[in-house]
Amino acid sequence: MFSRPSPRLRFHPPQPGEELIRFEHLRKAFGPKRVYDDVRLSVHAGETLTVIGGSGTGKSVLLKCLIGLLRQDSGRILFQGQDLSDFREEDFIALRRHVAMVFQGAALFDSLSVGENIAYPLHEHFPDMTPAQVRERVAEKLALVGLPDTEHLKPADLSGGMRKRVGLARAIATNPEVILWDEPTTGLDPVTTETINQLILDMQRQLGCTSIVVTHDMMSAFTVSDRIAMLAHRRIVQVGTPEEMKRSSVPEVRAFLDARKQELEREAAP
Numbered sequence: 001m002f003s004r005p006s007p008r009l010r011f012h013p014p015q016p017g018e019e020l021i022r023f024e025h026l027r028k029a030f031g032p033k034r035v036y037d038d039v040r041l042s043v044h045a046g047e048t049l050t051v052i053g054g055s056g057t058g059k060s061v062l063l064k065c066l067i068g069l070l071r072q073d074s075g076r077i078l079f080q081g082q083d084l085s086d087f088r089e090e091d092f093i094a095l096r097r098h099v100a101m102v103f104q105g106a107a108l109f110d111s112l113s114v115g116e117n118i119a120y121p122l123h124e125h126f127p128d129m130t131p132a133q134v135r136e137r138v139a140e141k142l143a144l145v146g147l148p149d150t151e152h153l154k155p156a157d158l159s160g161g162m163r164k165r166v167g168l169a170r171a172i173a174t175n176p177e178v179i180l181w182d183e184p185t186t187g188l189d190p191v192t193t194e195t196i197n198q199l200i201l202d203m204q205r206q207l208g209c210t211s212i213v214v215t216h217d218m219m220s221a222f223t224v225s226d227r228i229a230m231l232a233h234r235r236i237v238q239v240g241t242p243e244e245m246k247r248s249s250v251p252e253v254r255a256f257l258d259a260r261k262q263e264l265e266r267e268a269a270p
């Protein structure tokens with residue numbers, strides 16, 4: 001079950017600004033449903049890039065294709081210039097040590113304690129770590145997400161926001177260079193949303209991580225992103241800084257942002 005060093009993954013520590021990930025001419029369909037016709041997108045080391053788009057446009061599928069949980073039908077995904085198309089499952093396991101996903105619902109194992117959940121990827125990727133080293137790493141990550149001394153708790157004892165933070169602690173246990181965030185603030189109250197936004201920013205500022213965030217939450221997107229990419233009509237219709245997106249004249253972007261703004265105003269109304 002444990003991963004072995006993969007001969008296929010040639011990894012080097014990312015240099016700030018290098019093109020780390022490139023989606024090239026991606027096509028993907030589920031049966032008759034076409035999700036991507038021609039998706040093209042680059043992600044640079046050290047940036048936080050957010051993918052926005054309507055429901056069902058394929059935001060989560062993009063993250064899943066990157067780490068091999070789904071496969072594109074054609075086109076390529078390059079990681080540090082290396083084509084992942086012919087990667088096998090064991091190669092993707094090696095990749096997931098560097099590119100970790102924080103799943104939408106945290107996806108914790110309910111039967112394991114918080115500490116055991118966070119230790120799980122360490123056993124998978126670093127079978128030679130001693131129990132003391134594992135305990136130390138788990139404590140370090142729990143402190144980083146603001147939940148020190150909670151190792152013994154069970155997921156059922158935690159609030160939604162705490163579960164998200166434990167999910168993050170598990171994702172970063174292996175010290176990944178890239179973090180994929182699937183709807184990190186969905187369903188959270190404003191205070192917890194702010195905490196998660198701050199954690200996304202901290203991962204970049206304190207640890208130099210690259211992040212790809214998938215979200216509906218435009219307030220969060222504008223807060224955490226260096227760049228925002230919009231998926232519509234089975235392709236990326238615009239990529240730009242938050243300011244560029246706010247001023248966008250691309251019809252799909254305008255329509256999406258205006259609809260989200262109206263939704264927020266309705267939610268805020270007494």
Ligand SMILES: Nc1ncnc2c1ncn2[C@@H]1O[C@H](COP(=O)(O)OP(=O)(O)OP(=O)(O)O)[C@@H](O)[C@H]1O
Binds near residue numbers: 055056059
């Ligand atoms: N494993 C799968 N099998 C079949 N269809 C799938 C699968 N995964 C995703 N899809 C379909 O692909 C489309 C894109 O899904 P995806 O989850 O990426 O959308 P999304 O943009 O993240 O949407 P949302 O914002 O609602 O979460 C949807 O129509 C979804 O039903």
